[in-house]
Amino acid sequence: MKAGLVGLTASGKSTLFRAITGSDGSGDPLRTVEVPDARVARLSEIYSPKKTTYARFECHDTPGVGSDERQEARLFAQLREMDAVALVIRGFENSAWPYDRPEIDVAADLEHVVSSFQVADFVMVESRVEKLEKQVTKPTKTQEQDKKELALLLRLKDVLESGGKIEDAELSSIEEETIRGFRFLTQKPVLVILNLPDDGAGEEALRLAIPDGYPRVVAIRGEIEAEIATLEGDDAAEFMQDYGITETARDRLIAGLYDLLGLQSFLTAGEDECRAWTIKKGESAVEAAGTIHSDIQRGFIRAEVIPFQDLAAAGGFKEAKAAGHMRLEGKEYAIQDGEVINFRFSV
Numbered sequence: 001m002k003a004g005l006v007g008l009t010a011s012g013k014s015t016l017f018r019a020i021t022g023s024d025g026s027g028d029p030l031r032t033v034e035v036p037d038a039r040v041a042r043l044s045e046i047y048s049p050k051k052t053t054y055a056r057f058e059c060h061d062t063p064g065v066g067s068d069e070r071q072e073a074r075l076f077a078q079l080r081e082m083d084a085v086a087l088v089i090r091g092f093e094n095s096a097w098p099y100d101r102p103e104i105d106v107a108a109d110l111e112h113v114v115s116s117f118q119v120a121d122f123v124m125v126e127s128r129v130e131k132l133e134k135q136v137t138k139p140t141k142t143q144e145q146d147k148k149e150l151a152l153l154l155r156l157k158d159v160l161e162s163g164g165k166i167e168d169a170e171l172s173s174i175e176e177e178t179i180r181g182f183r184f185l186t187q188k189p190v191l192v193i194l195n196l197p198d199d200g201a202g203e204e205a206l207r208l209a210i211p212d213g214y215p216r217v218v219a220i221r222g223e224i225e226a227e228i229a230t231l232e233g234d235d236a237a238e239f240m241q242d243y244g245i246t247e248t249a250r251d252r253l254i255a256g257l258y259d260l261l262g263l264q265s266f267l268t269a270g271e272d273e274c275r276a277w278t279i280k281k282g283e284s285a286v287e288a289a290g291t292i293h294s295d296i297q298r299g300f301i302r303a304e305v306i307p308f309q310d311l312a313a314a315g316g317f318k319e320a321k322a323a324g325h326m327r328l329e330g331k332e333y334a335i336q337d338g339e340v341i342n343f344r345f346s347v
């Protein structure tokens with residue numbers, strides 16, 4: 001899963017990037033971190049496998065929205081590749097804030113970023129519309145299809161022009177498919193990150209100031225949480241306790257993104273590897289098989305399923321199976337979070 005930390009200049013993106021990735025900020029603005037999962041750690045204890053593999057989260061630090069035009073074009077191209085946007089909003093006093101409005105203003109900052117997304121999408125729609133308008137006058141093989149696409153894009157143009165997002169347009173699944181390639185920014189799921197001062201002051205009021213339509217919010221105290229990320233073990237724990245922080249910024253951000261994107265994990269366990277795999281909630285057994293390998297999907301026979309708790313209590317897959325905790329499920333079975341799965345397949 002990939003997400004970009006996006007926001008106005010000096011909202012604290014790079015500070016959060018340090019808090020989340022433990023980077024000292026001098027290197028690459030892209031870091032891949034493991035998705036924490038106590039279940040994988042436990043499986044690894046049980047099996048002592050050659051390899052233990054956690055799900056991965058690719059975190060991108062990005063330049064500020066509304067900086068210079070060229071940088072912004074690059075930023076938007078980068079964001080199109082992301083699964084989600086983590087929209088960082090300044091919630092701390094900053095005398096060096098480079099915008100006209102010196103006061104903390106959650107709604108205005110959010111609006112600023114989102115309207116720049118709308119403009120970027122509008123530009124894309126418009127340039128495609130211009131092209132299609134010329135194209136549909138000629139009798140080409142794709143004429144009918146082009147006309148449909150043009151009508152759809154004109155509708156999206158209306159939505160954007162009236163201040164909406166493409167996400168708000170009610171699209172059929174065929175229409176969704178038609179525009180997928182554009183990877184519009186106003187279709188990206190948004191997690192709001194409130195970047196608070198060290199004492200966490202003002203959190204409640206700032207949460208209330210978030211406009212409707214952004215139900216997923218994570219509050220982070222960027223500066224101190226970046227400091228915590230540089231500490232090890234007991235030092236970090238002590239520091240967190242002093243500040244009343246129970247879970248690291250990284251864990252909260254990842255949990256927020258999983259929730260936002262409707263993601264869950266299933267597990268595989270064995271002497272070779274214990275591993276977590278990220279899939280969408282409600283995904284079927286045969287789709288889940290495909291995330292491991294297309295051969296397993298193609299040759300799918302049955303999924304042997306044991307909930308993690310039962311496996312852990314029994315001390316292994318075989319033991320849990322012997323105790324009657326294993327179920328055999330077919331292709332359409334909807335995988336549940338934390339199930340340990342062994343796919344039977346033949347190719």
Ligand SMILES: Nc1nc2c(ncn2[C@@H]2O[C@H](COP(=O)(O)OP(=O)(O)OP(=O)(O)O)[C@@H](O)[C@H]2O)c(=O)[nH]1
Binds near residue numbers: 008063195
């Ligand atoms: N008090 C306080 N200051 C912060 C916090 N987060 C960031 N800052 C300060 O705000 C300034 C900007 O922080 P950055 O993390 O560099 O902001 P940015 O969004 O990456 O900025 P650009 O990359 O220029 O767009 C720095 O002086 C930080 O020390 C915070 O949580 N609390």
Ligand SMILES: [Mg+2]
Binds near residue numbers: 013015061063
């Ligand atoms: Mg920065």
